[in-house]
Amino acid sequence: MRAIELNAVAVENNKTAFEWGRQAAVRPDELQKRVRPGQVIEFKKRESVESLVARRVEFLTGYQNAAYADEYKQFVGKVQRAEAAVGKSTALSEAVARYLFKLMAYKDEYEVARLHTDRTFLDRVEGMFEGDYKLNYHLAPPLIAKKNSKGQLQKQKFGPWMLTGFKLLARLKGVRGTALDIFGRTEERKTERALIGEYRASIDEVIGALRADNHALALEIASLPEQIRGYGHVKERNLAAARTRWNELLAKWRNPQAQRVAA
Numbered sequence: 001m002r003a004i005e006l007n008a009v010a011v012e013n014n015k016t017a018f019e020w021g022r023q024a025a026v027r028p029d030e031l032q033k034r035v036r037p038g039q040v041i042e043f044k045k046r047e048s049v050e051s052l053v054a055r056r057v058e059f060l061t062g063y064q065n066a067a068y069a070d071e072y073k074q075f076v077g078k079v080q081r082a083e084a085a086v087g088k089s090t091a092l093s094e095a096v097a098r099y100l101f102k103l104m105a106y107k108d109e110y111e112v113a114r115l116h117t118d119r120t121f122l123d124r125v126e127g128m129f130e131g132d133y134k135l136n137y138h139l140a141p142p143l144i145a146k147k148n149s150k151g152q153l154q155k156q157k158f159g160p161w162m163l164t165g166f167k168l169l170a171r172l173k174g175v176r177g178t179a180l181d182i183f184g185r186t187e188e189r190k191t192e193r194a195l196i197g198e199y200r201a202s203i204d205e206v207i208g209a210l211r212a213d214n215h216a217l218a219l220e221i222a223s224l225p226e227q228i229r230g231y232g233h234v235k236e237r238n239l240a241a242a243r244t245r246w247n248e249l250l251a252k253w254r255n256p257q258a259q260r261v262a263a
Contacts, residue, residue, distance in 0.1 A: 049080060049093045056101040062114070063105050064173060072104055075200060082207035088215045092222055096203055099225035103199055106192040107231070109141065109183045110176055113169035137162045140232065142186045152233045188232070191239070199225065202250060214253070221249045 004014045023031050053076050060069035080093045105111070115121060116137070125135070139145075139162075140153040148154055175181045177193060184190070206218045227242040228235065 047094075049076070049090050049097055052094060052097040056097065056105075060101070060104060063111060064176060068104070072100060075100060075203075079203060079207055082210050083215075086210055086212050086215065088212055092210075092215065092219050095219055095222040099223060100196075100199060100203075102225050102228075103192070103196045106189075106195075108176065108189055108192070110169060110173040112139075113166040114173060116163065116166045117170050134160045135163065136160070142188065143183070150233070188236075195225075195228075195239075202246070205250070206253065209253075214256075217249065217253060221246070221253065224249070 001015060001018070004018065005011055007014075020031075053073055057069045057073050060072055063069075076093060076097045079096045080090070083090060083092045137158045138155045139158055140155045142153060145153040145156065177184055181189075184193070202221060206221055210218055224242055224246050227245070228239050230238055
């Protein structure tokens with residue numbers, strides 16, 4: 001118990017969990033009787049494509065603007081119509097709804113600023129701490145961050161004044177992707193923007209020849225952005241692996257004979 005107190009993390013909850021563990025070890029039958037009546041299993045209802053899209057349209061509107069969000073909505077709608085025409089499930093539409101959104105909502109400097117200045121986030125932080133506290137931010141801005149021996153950007157600490165910078169930067173999201181976007185000139189940002197077009201082009205190719213018998217392959221292609229995780233050099237490494245698989249799957253898609261052999 002003293003060790004839990006010294007650790008100073010969720011002390012009461014950890015003490016309670018420890019006591020429940022002791023009871024489970026010594027009197028398991030009695031413990032089962034106590035917890036069984038209160039056990040409720042609730043299955044989460046599967047989301048429809050429409051609800052998936054609606055939430056993401058709202059997010060993308062805040063991320064950039066209504067026109068940007070509408071581009072996303074219209075593209076997913078095109079996939080829905082193509083999938084419905086072959087009489088399959090909505091799995092492909094759901095995948096595109098998730099992963100096109102992931103690519104379009106890439107976390108650049110403007111988005112980091114928007115999220116840090118969001119009132120919901122700030123209220124949550126205020127609810128976690130009392131008294132005199134200050135926030136520090138650990139960031140690796142591509143334009144000024146130092147690199148290590150491997151050429152990887154290193155984070156550095158910024159003080160509370162950074163919140164003021166975030167508020168200013170969040171208001172400039174409208175220049176994202178334009179000639180005025182100084183952050184958009186880095187290779188990472190150029191790659192992120194290009195990925196959106198590459199993904200849409202791949203999906204356009206897929207739905208142009210979509211059939212019931214190649215639907216599973218189409219779904220695999222549409223889900224490829226799931227592999228593109230992380231930031232900076234981590235994302236770069238994962239993207240390289242995803243591109244290799246991307247090329248393999250598209251080559252297979254363009255070779256109907258290979259699809260039949262695999263089936």
